[in-house]
Amino acid sequence: MDANEVSVRQFCKFVFDTRADFHAGIGPRDPLPLIETEARRVAVIITPTISKRSWYGLWHVLKELTAECNGDPVVAALLYLAIQCTTAGDALNRGEDETDVKRRIDACVRDMAKRMV
Numbered sequence: 001m002d003a004n005e006v007s008v009r010q011f012c013k014f015v016f017d018t019r020a021d022f023h024a025g026i027g028p029r030d031p032l033p034l035i036e037t038e039a040r041r042v043a044v045i046i047t048p049t050i051s052k053r054s055w056y057g058l059w060h061v062l063k064e065l066t067a068e069c070n071g072d073p074v075v076a077a078l079l080y081l082a083i084q085c086t087t088a089g090d091a092l093n094r095g096e097d098e099t100d101v102k103r104r105i106d107a108c109v110r111d112m113a114k115r116m117v
Contacts, residue, residue, distance in 0.1 A: 002113075002117075003049065004046050004049060004050070004113055004116045004117065005109075005110070005113035007042050007045055007046055008042075008046075008078070008081065008109055008112060008113045008116070009109060009113075010042075011038060011039065011042045011078055011081065011082075012081055012082075012085050012105070012109055014035075014038050015035055015038075015081070015082045015085040015086070016085055016089065018031045018034055018035055018038075019031065019085070019086060019089050020089075035079070035082050036075075036079065038078075039075050039078035039079050039082065040072075040075055042078055043072060043074040043075045043078060046074055046116055047072075047074045049116075050074070050116050050117060051117065054115060054116055054117055055073060055074070056073075057115060058073035058074060058076065058077050058115055058116070059073035059076075061115075062076040062077060062080060065079060065080060074116065077112055077115065077116065080112070081108065081109065081112055084105060084108045084109075085105065088101050088102075088104065088105040
């Protein structure tokens with residue numbers, strides 16, 4: 001696992017933990033600002049390490065979300081992952097198989113981390 005994948009996985013853990021706290025009534029009523037702030041913090045770490053080709057690739061794939069993130073495709077990619085983590089949490093709450101959900105989210109995290117090289 002390279003450093004970017006570690007950072008991406010730590011971000012996803014933060015999202016899962018923040019979501020769990022929200023559902024337990026801990027923390028702010030709206031956790032999105034916390035997640036956005038963490039995405040921007042992690043993006044500052046990752047952005048200098050990725051190639052221009054990867055940066056433009058992320059921008060191209062996530063154009064609309066990038067526009068909402070002040071043109072920063074790394075923040076957009078991290079927020080996309082936050083959405084996937086939330087969707088995975090919802091799937092678990094609906095009783096979907098934990099192994100299957102973990103496999104799907106892991107594949108998504110690995111794919112996004114590979115795009116950040």
